[in-house]
Amino acid sequence: MKIMTRGWVLLGGVLLAACAVGPVQGPPEPVATVGERRAVEAVAQPGLTPQARFREALRMLEDGRARQARAELVAYLQEKPRSDxxxxxxxxxxxxxxxxxxxxxxxxxxxSGESLSTLAHRYLGSVYQFYALAKYNGIAEPRRLRAGQILKIPLTETARASFAVEDDPESLAREMAQEAEAAALTTDAALPQEAAAEAETKVEAEADTGAAVAGANPAGEETEEESLPEPALQPAAVAAVPAGEPRELHRRALNAYRAQDLDKAIDLWNRVLVLDPEHENARLYRAQALELQSKLRRLN
Incomplete structure (x- = not known):
């Protein structure tokens, strides 16, 4: 009897142990490889012409989509490897x-009315440096700017020269006047030689007919970059200049003067003087602009 009792006890222990083990686990889930976890690389859009592809790359840069823009630029360079x-x-x-x-x-x-591309052109010498300028200022989307925003302009040699002109507008007036006078002297000196030069050019052209193609070297290779689309960045929101604060108008007039847009500069200085008739700098610079405008018109 005791033996049978011990047998039942042992059998019960075995059954309890089996229940405690739980269900059998299946094989472990496969682990993704490094290549599978890596982000999918951006791919250039198929079927675009080089011009359309370059324009698309600019649009992506303006939106801050660097990976996609890079793919389009790489594809563009495969077709236009000489594009600086x-x-x-x-x-x-x-x-x-x-x-x-x-x-x-x-x-x-x-x-108001400025963008990163206009600033890049004015201070850095190329509208296409808008993206580097955005990175320099920590701007993720170059097209998103607002008037009154403080921006850093890196002091390249071009920027230093541009700021020097803004700080001393008279230097630009002197430079432009000198260029106008030099152009007049060159034109007067060249008139007696025009007939001879024209004949000589005609002879050389006839001798070289078929020897070269415009935009190509003798081997037929492209030597000049084709006309490329420019960034289409939206300017900062236009803000009205409050009456009694002509400083902003005066600054914009100086920028127009530096860009040799004399009509715009004179118009802006006229507005400054309406707001502040005692604005001496606006009066002096407007007089310089009118004098330079007169000289240039005489040349033309």
Whole structure:
């Protein structure tokens, strides 16, 4: 009897142990490989012409979509390997902005109607440097700007020269006047020689007929970059200049004067003087602009 009791006890222990084990686990889930976890690389859009592809790359840069823009630029360079602009845009994408530009900078206040591309053209010499300028200022989407925003302009040699002219507008007036006088002297001196030069050019052209193609070297290779679309960045929201505060109008007039847009500069200085008839600088600069405008018209 005791033996049978012990047998039942042992059997019960075995059954309890089996219940405690739980269900049998299946094989472990497969682990994703490094390649599967890596983000899918951006791919250039098929079927675009080089011009359309470059325009698309600019649009993506304006939106801050760097990966997609890079894919389009790489594809563009496969078709146009001599494009300095496209190579420089890739450099702006891949290089740290503090390496691309010097660390020293000067701050400006973004005026109504300006954009990163207009600033890049004015201070850095190329509208296509808008993306590097955006990176330099920590701007994720270059097209999103507002009037009154403080921006850093890296002090490249071009920027230093531009700021020097803004700080001393008279230097630009002197330079433009000298160029106008030099052009007049050159034109007067060239008149007696025009007939001979024209004949000589005609002879050379006849001798070289078929030897060269416009835009190509003797081997037929492209030597000039084709006309490329420019960035279409929206300017900062236009803000009205409050009456009694002609400083902003005066600054915009100086910028127009520097860009040799004399009509716009004179118009802006006229508005300054309406708001502040005692604004001596506006009066002096307007007189310089009118005098220079008169000289240029006499040349034409």
């Amino acid at each position: 602009v496209a190579r420089d845009l890739l450099r702006q994408l891949d290089e740290d902005s503090n390496v691309y530009y010097p660390a020293s900078y000067r701050e400006i206040t973004l005026a």
